[in-house]
Structures are given as C-alpha cells and as structure tokens.
Amino acid sequence: MSRFLKKQYQNLEPYTPGEQPKNQKLIKLNTNENPFGPSPRAAAVISSGEVSKLMLYPDPEASELTTAIAQYYNLEKEQVAVGNGSDEILAFSFMAYASEGSNIWFPDPSYGFYKVYADIYRSKAGPIPLTEDLRIDPKKYKNLNGTILIANPNAPTGIALNLNDIEDIIASNSSNLVIIDEAYIDFGAKSCVPFLQKYDNLLVIQTFSKSRSLAGARVGFAMGSKELISDLNRIKFSFNPYNLNRLSISAAAAAIRDEAYFQQTRQTIIKTRETFTKQLKELGFTVLPSSANFVFAKSSRLSGEEYFHGLRERNILVRYFGKEPISDYVRITIGREEDMEQLIFATKELLGKGN
Amino acid sequence: MSRFLKKQYQNLEPYTPGEQPKNQKLIKLNTNENPFGPSPRAAAVISSGEVSKLMLYPDPEASELTTAIAQYYNLEKEQVAVGNGSDEILAFSFMAYASEGSNIWFPDPSYGFYKVYADIYRSKAGPIPLTEDLRIDPKKYKNLNGTILIANPNAPTGIALNLNDIEDIIASNSSNLVIIDEAYIDFGAKSCVPFLQKYDNLLVIQTFSKSRSLAGARVGFAMGSKELISDLNRIKFSFNPYNLNRLSISAAAAAIRDEAYFQQTRQTIIKTRETFTKQLKELGFTVLPSSANFVFAKSSRLSGEEYFHGLRERNILVRYFGKEPISDYVRITIGREEDMEQLIFATKELLGKGN
Known part of the structure; x- marks a missing residue:
C-alpha cells in the first residue's frame, strides 16, 4: 500500500477469484467454466x-x-448495456445506484463480490441469511428500503427461486431497484426478463461466461428499462467508453446467434449434472437441487476440507469456501462426462469404496 | 435517466469519444489510431x-x-499493473488517489477525460491553462497541493515536455502523486520510466493502442513503485479482477516482444509526420511541433470548422474540438503516406490551390 492511497480503501478486502492453476493436468471444476469451447461461429x-x-x-x-442480445430477448436495443464481464456491469450498477450509506440487500451466502462492491461504494450491506436448508426466503425480501440484489439461481448453492416469488419481490418494492443476477440462468431456471414489460424497477444481469462458453472473452450485459440502461451507459461513458474489445464484441454476437450450439451444450451439461447428482447421492452426499452448471454438495463422512484436499491430491480442483454455514460443502462445476466420472472414481477412493 | 440514479451523477457530463464511423470509405484520421496492423506475432x-x-x-x-512489460522496461513484475485500456488505469488511479474534494491538477486543454474523471470522483479539478503558444509551463506545476496529472506528449497539441522539467515537477512535489500519461511517448518523446528508480511519487501510464496498434484489444498499463501498483491492483480486485480478456493478454504480450516490428512502424509514422508537417506549413498552416502520432494544426485562411467540414465532405475525418483556445485548430492523426497525400490534395482544393 502506498502513502497516497485513499483512507477509505486501506482496509478494503478485495474479492478472491477461484484459483486459475498453471498446471494444465488438473481437472478444473472450481470456477464454473463451460467444458465445451465457444460456438465455432x-x-x-x-x-x-x-x-x-x-x-x-x-x-x-x-x-x-447489443442488437444481437436485444433480438434474442425481444427487447429494444436501448434496453441492453454491455460490460467487460458481468462483474463490470455489477460495478457500474453499484456506482449508479448504491449511494454512500444507503442499504443494499442481498442473500448470504451468495456471490462473494456483492459484499466487496458494497464496501468499495460504501453502501450499507444488508446480507440476508439463507434459511437453514440454504434457500432464499422470498418473504424476507418484501417491502425493504434500499436496493435489492439477488442471484438467481443463487451461488454457490445453485438453488433457483421461482418466478412468482421473484415477481412478488419486484412488485412489493416498487420504490426500490431490484437487480436479478442471472449468471447461471440457462441451466434450468427461468429468466425474469419478461417482467421488464411490467416493471421499471427491475434490472437483469447476464453473462457470456457460462452458458455461452466465453469466460475468457469477458462479456456481460444488463437488461432493463431504457432509463436504467441509459444510467449504466452514462457511468460507462464517464469511466471507460471502449470497455469491450473488438474481438469479444464479434465473438459474443456470433455466439448468441448460434442457438443450435447453445441448446446442445447446455442440455449436455444439464444431463451430466443430473447423472452426477444421482451418483453423489448414492455415495451418501447431500446435494442441493441445482439449476446451475455446478452442484453444491457435502459428504456424510468427509469434511468439506478433507474432501477438497483429497480431490486436489488426485488432480481435481473444486471450490471450497471454508466458512459457516457452508464449511461442510464444496462447489463442483459440471464438466465433461468423463471429468465427472473421474471425480466419482476419486470420491470412491476417498471414501474407501473404490479400491 | 431513471428515478434510481444517484443525485451526484445526474448532471455528469460523460466523455465524448471521437466518431467511429460505419462508412468504411472514409480516411479515418480522427482518433489517433495506428495505420499499420498489429504485429503479425x-x-x-x-x-x-x-x-x-x-x-x-x-x-x-x-x-x-506484466512479465513481458516489466522485461521491456527493466522493472520488476510487481511494478506493472494492466488495465482494460489506459482509460481504465486512469479511472482506477482516480478511484485510488483523488479523494472527494481534494485537488487534481492537469493542463487545459489536455485529454478531455481528465475532467470527466475528476467529476465522477468528485475531486476538485484544477485545470492549469496552457501558455499562449499552447505549451505546458512547468513552473506552474511546482509545489502544488494535490495529485498532478500530465499527458506527455500533451494531447491534442502533441508537444512534449523535456525530462528535466518533468523531474523538477516530480521532485518539487514529493508529498503529491505525479501521474505522467505517456500514451503517445513512442513517437518521439522520452519516457520518464527511469525516474521510477529515484522517486516513489511517480506513476507512469502507457497504452498498447497507439505505437503497438492494438486500440481494438483494449490494453493499458501503469508502472510505479510496488506500493502504488499494489494500490491499483487492490482497486482492480475490488472492481473487476478479470479485467483483461485472454486474447488481449496474449496479443499484447506478443506485440511488446516484437521489437523489430515496433521500431519499423513507429519510425515510418515519425517520418510521415515530418514530411506531412512540412507540406502543411508550405500551405500556410501553423503546425505545433509534435512528438505524437498526430499533429495539431491551423490554417491561416480557413477556420478550424471550415477545414474540418471541408475535409469531411472529401471523405477525410479529422478531430475538431470547437472550443477556446483551440477552436482554430484540428487534430490530424498520422496515417499511411498515401492517406496524408490525399489529405494534402484535399487541403489544396479547399484553399483553391489544387484545381
């Protein structure tokens, strides 16, 4: 830290991204990447x-x-803003809407970055604990005062809210902005984009990093009323107007137009997830019902830490958060079928069942 | 604007980027792009x-x-931070160092974004007017209170400060951070990177958009003490940790390793600039002595606006700012030799000399 850094940032705790190992031999199931390459187009x-x-x-x-995304979702072009990953869209949203000292409500646990953004923009973070079975309780989000931010499906649980519950939250908070982070929406949950026709206090955020296999290209986007989108563009044009590079713009536009490839790869992931979930359960695991390209699971016999390290020794990388109330769990990305078979094999070994 | 946007941003005046025309037939000399493609590597x-x-x-x-840049400049890797264009590096620097209400001093005119950043981070902008002949007066930058930000060479004038003057500014402001924006440094001015060995209050910002021909890839970087760089990374990891995409990282690393291509293309641009400057002067233009890949010029017979529109009608796009004290000038990017010849031809036409 230099002697020039602003006081307010001196105790900032930055986000810790999942490990990006240099060891190419690892089966990498820790950052919810898509095992399939991007659309050939x-x-x-x-x-x-x-x-x-x-x-x-x-x-x-x-x-x-923005035109390609708008066409895909039947919106007008002016209802779409793009960012350098959905993280930048989230950062711009906090800049635009989370005033210093005002409330920002989000589930806990959820995507770890929400707390970091609340800190950096000095808004009052109101983490709302999940229920004991790690679900979002929609009742707790009604009639709040402040901005509301919900990941649907939630991370790292993978559990989705149903659309009725989301609509109730939006409708009961008409003076508040409700941001729904749909990073994982394409793996089984339903998008609330259609509510944009009815509510002006809804902002939906999505990404090309998961279902479109473009994590390396950094493309995220927001959908909302023209007024909300113009706010985000006002921030963008005051911060970094050329925030998307040429190659990522072209690649993402081509990807969202390739519906056949999208359907085929996401269905494969969903199918693999269902098979894998069944196998883990047969080995005595608790597996939360996932609508994402990962599962959140705990063993009845191994601690989360033991399981994480045991897999790591066997060259399989998953994500372990090591904090309450999820310290027994690991988050496992759904990779190729053969990756998951190797993981099941390693798990059996760790449980003393395989040898 | 939505009803949710923070009050502080409601009157924000975003940066206006140079026009990116869809008409491919235009000779585009308005945004200081490099006419040569990126390194084949x-x-x-x-x-x-x-x-x-x-x-x-x-x-x-x-x-x-960061390793490739550090090697190029004989620095340690921890002295280099990369951003999604140097605009993002500037934005992070303002976030990190320009406290609300504190002073930030920069030349006026200079890169238009400095004022926008000062506004968005609510620091007190102290634009310091150029001299009458549009030069930075180094005396005005000594012993200031607040952060100092100087483009060297300055934009849109192209005039460079010499290293002695820059060192005096850094040395006389040991309690202040001095940021030198060297976006155009490779076209004839001398970098102050060597001063990093001596001063801990210096941050140097460069870009791959100009001399490395990668404007479309969005890569900028900062060089400074390890402490300053760790500040910028603290902001980055709290804002957008994956701020550079895979392709741009690889392309930029390959580009900075290709010294031969770099030397060849930048020398060509310098040579073209000198020839072009001479030709413009012969047509009665005042041309500021440029160390950049553009020239700032005014005609003795056409107003800046007339010249801009006249060129535009002839399918040549240059940048016209239309404000005092530079309303007589246009900024002309140095393109290929044949582009400049066409511009000279069009200029002769406009002056009634060509037909």
Missing part, C-alpha cells in the same frame, strides 16, 4: 479478419452485440 | 489455439503480460 468470426482490424478502436456502443 | 498468437480456450477465465494477474 464465434471462433470463426475472430480469425476471419477481425484480428487484422485490431489497430482500430472498437465501437463504444458495441451496437452489433 | 500478435495476430498469430490469437489464431493459434487461444480462441479455443475462450471458455476458460483469463489469468486475473495477466502474468504473461
């Missing part, structure tokens, strides 16, 4: 000519991409 | 395999790139 559009145009600035409006 | 590294890894998150430390 995304790859093609990058190679064909876009690279040779890299000396030119990108379109700061990223019109090609 | 940068293009190669993107195509070969990196695209197929896009489903994986990038390395949040971007180690490949």
Whole structure:
C-alpha cells in the first residue's frame, strides 16, 4: 500500500477469484467454466479478419452485440448495456445506484463480490441469511428500503427461486431497484426478463461466461428499462467508453446467434449434472437441487476440507469456501462426462469404496 | 435517466469519444489510431489455439503480460499493473488517489477525460491553462497541493515536455502523486520510466493502442513503485479482477516482444509526420511541433470548422474540438503516406490551390 492511497480503501478486502492453476493436468471444476469451447461461429468470426482490424478502436456502443442480445430477448436495443464481464456491469450498477450509506440487500451466502462492491461504494450491506436448508426466503425480501440484489439461481448453492416469488419481490418494492443476477440462468431456471414489460424497477444481469462458453472473452450485459440502461451507459461513458474489445464484441454476437450450439451444450451439461447428482447421492452426499452448471454438495463422512484436499491430491480442483454455514460443502462445476466420472472414481477412493 | 440514479451523477457530463464511423470509405484520421496492423506475432498468437480456450477465465494477474512489460522496461513484475485500456488505469488511479474534494491538477486543454474523471470522483479539478503558444509551463506545476496529472506528449497539441522539467515537477512535489500519461511517448518523446528508480511519487501510464496498434484489444498499463501498483491492483480486485480478456493478454504480450516490428512502424509514422508537417506549413498552416502520432494544426485562411467540414465532405475525418483556445485548430492523426497525400490534395482544393 502506498502513502497516497485513499483512507477509505486501506482496509478494503478485495474479492478472491477461484484459483486459475498453471498446471494444465488438473481437472478444473472450481470456477464454473463451460467444458465445451465457444460456438465455432464465434471462433470463426475472430480469425476471419477481425484480428487484422485490431489497430482500430472498437465501437463504444458495441451496437452489433447489443442488437444481437436485444433480438434474442425481444427487447429494444436501448434496453441492453454491455460490460467487460458481468462483474463490470455489477460495478457500474453499484456506482449508479448504491449511494454512500444507503442499504443494499442481498442473500448470504451468495456471490462473494456483492459484499466487496458494497464496501468499495460504501453502501450499507444488508446480507440476508439463507434459511437453514440454504434457500432464499422470498418473504424476507418484501417491502425493504434500499436496493435489492439477488442471484438467481443463487451461488454457490445453485438453488433457483421461482418466478412468482421473484415477481412478488419486484412488485412489493416498487420504490426500490431490484437487480436479478442471472449468471447461471440457462441451466434450468427461468429468466425474469419478461417482467421488464411490467416493471421499471427491475434490472437483469447476464453473462457470456457460462452458458455461452466465453469466460475468457469477458462479456456481460444488463437488461432493463431504457432509463436504467441509459444510467449504466452514462457511468460507462464517464469511466471507460471502449470497455469491450473488438474481438469479444464479434465473438459474443456470433455466439448468441448460434442457438443450435447453445441448446446442445447446455442440455449436455444439464444431463451430466443430473447423472452426477444421482451418483453423489448414492455415495451418501447431500446435494442441493441445482439449476446451475455446478452442484453444491457435502459428504456424510468427509469434511468439506478433507474432501477438497483429497480431490486436489488426485488432480481435481473444486471450490471450497471454508466458512459457516457452508464449511461442510464444496462447489463442483459440471464438466465433461468423463471429468465427472473421474471425480466419482476419486470420491470412491476417498471414501474407501473404490479400491 | 431513471428515478434510481444517484443525485451526484445526474448532471455528469460523460466523455465524448471521437466518431467511429460505419462508412468504411472514409480516411479515418480522427482518433489517433495506428495505420499499420498489429504485429503479425500478435495476430498469430490469437489464431493459434487461444480462441479455443475462450471458455476458460483469463489469468486475473495477466502474468504473461506484466512479465513481458516489466522485461521491456527493466522493472520488476510487481511494478506493472494492466488495465482494460489506459482509460481504465486512469479511472482506477482516480478511484485510488483523488479523494472527494481534494485537488487534481492537469493542463487545459489536455485529454478531455481528465475532467470527466475528476467529476465522477468528485475531486476538485484544477485545470492549469496552457501558455499562449499552447505549451505546458512547468513552473506552474511546482509545489502544488494535490495529485498532478500530465499527458506527455500533451494531447491534442502533441508537444512534449523535456525530462528535466518533468523531474523538477516530480521532485518539487514529493508529498503529491505525479501521474505522467505517456500514451503517445513512442513517437518521439522520452519516457520518464527511469525516474521510477529515484522517486516513489511517480506513476507512469502507457497504452498498447497507439505505437503497438492494438486500440481494438483494449490494453493499458501503469508502472510505479510496488506500493502504488499494489494500490491499483487492490482497486482492480475490488472492481473487476478479470479485467483483461485472454486474447488481449496474449496479443499484447506478443506485440511488446516484437521489437523489430515496433521500431519499423513507429519510425515510418515519425517520418510521415515530418514530411506531412512540412507540406502543411508550405500551405500556410501553423503546425505545433509534435512528438505524437498526430499533429495539431491551423490554417491561416480557413477556420478550424471550415477545414474540418471541408475535409469531411472529401471523405477525410479529422478531430475538431470547437472550443477556446483551440477552436482554430484540428487534430490530424498520422496515417499511411498515401492517406496524408490525399489529405494534402484535399487541403489544396479547399484553399483553391489544387484545381
């Protein structure tokens, strides 16, 4: 820390991303990446000519991409804002809406970054504990005072809220902005995008990092009323107008237009998740009902830490959070079928069942 | 604007980027892009395999790139932070160092974004007017109170400060952070990076958008003491840890390692600038002595606005700012030799000399 850093940031606790190991031999199931590559059309559009145009600035409006997203969701282009990953969209949202000292309500546990953003923008974080079975209790989100931010499905549990509950939350908070973070929506839950026709206090955030296999390209987006989207663009144009690079704009636009590849890969992941969940349960695990591309699971015989380290020794990386009330759990990304088979094999070994 | 936007941003005046025209026939000399494509090695590294890894998150430390930059400048890796364009580095610097209500001093005119950042972070902007001949007067930057931010060479003038003057500014402000924005440094001015060995109150910002031909990839970086760099990374990890995408990390690392291509293209631009400057002067223009990949020029016979519109009608796009004290000037990017020849031809036409 230098002698020049603002006082308010000196005790800031930054977000800790999941490990990005250099060891390529590891089966990497710790950061909810998609095991399948991006749409071949995304790859093609990058190679064909876009690279040779890299000396030119990108379109700061990223019109090609906002248009493609708007078409996909039957929205107007002015209802879509894009960001350098959905993290940047979240950061811009906190900048725009979470006033210093005002309340921001979100589930706990949830995506760890929400607390970091609340800290950096000095809004009063109101983490709302999950129920004992690690669910979001929608009743606790009604008639609040302040901004509301809910991941649906929630992370790291994978459990989704149903649309009725979400609508009740939006409707009962008409003076508050409700942000629904749908990073994992495409793996089984229902998007609340259709509510945008009815409510002006809803902002929906999605990403190309999961179901579209573009985590390495950094593309996220927000959908909302034209007024909300113009707020986010006002922040963007005051912070980093060229926030999306040329290649990512083209790749993401090509990816969202490739519906067949999207359906095929996400269905494969859902199917693998269901098989894997069944196998884990047969080995005595508690597995939360997941609508995401990961499962949150605990063993009846191994502690979360033991299981995490045991897998790591067997070259399988999962995410362990090591804090209450989830210290018995690990979060396991759904990879290829063969990755999950190896994980089941390693688990049997650890339980003394495999040898 | 929505009813939820924070009061403090409701009157924010965002930065206006130079026009990115859809009309491909235009000769585009308005945003200081490099006419030459990126290093062929940068293009190669993107195509070969990196695209197929896009489903994986990038390395949040971007180690490949920070290592390559550190090697190039004989620094330690911990003295380099990378951003999604140097705009993001500037934004993080304002976040980290420009406290609400504190002073931030910069030349006026200079890069228009400095004022926007001062506004968004509510620091007290202290624009210091240029001299009558549009130079930075180093005396005005000594013993100030607050953060100092100087573009060297300055934009849109292209005029560079010499290193002695910069050192005097750094030395006389030992309680203040001095940020030198070297976006255009490679076209003729001298970098103050060597001063990092001597002063802990210096932060140097550079970009891959100009001399490395990667404006479309969005890569900027800061160099400073390990403490300053750790501040910027603390902000980054609290805002957007994966701020650089995989392709841009690889492309930029390959570009900075390709010294031969870099030297060849920047020398060509410098040579073209000198020829072009001479030609403009012969047509009665005042041309400021530029150390950048653009020139700032005014005609003795056409107003800035007339010249801008006249060129535009002839399919040549330059940048016109239209405000005092630079309303007579236009900023012209140095493109390929043939682009500049066409511009000279069009200028002669406009002056009634060509037909």
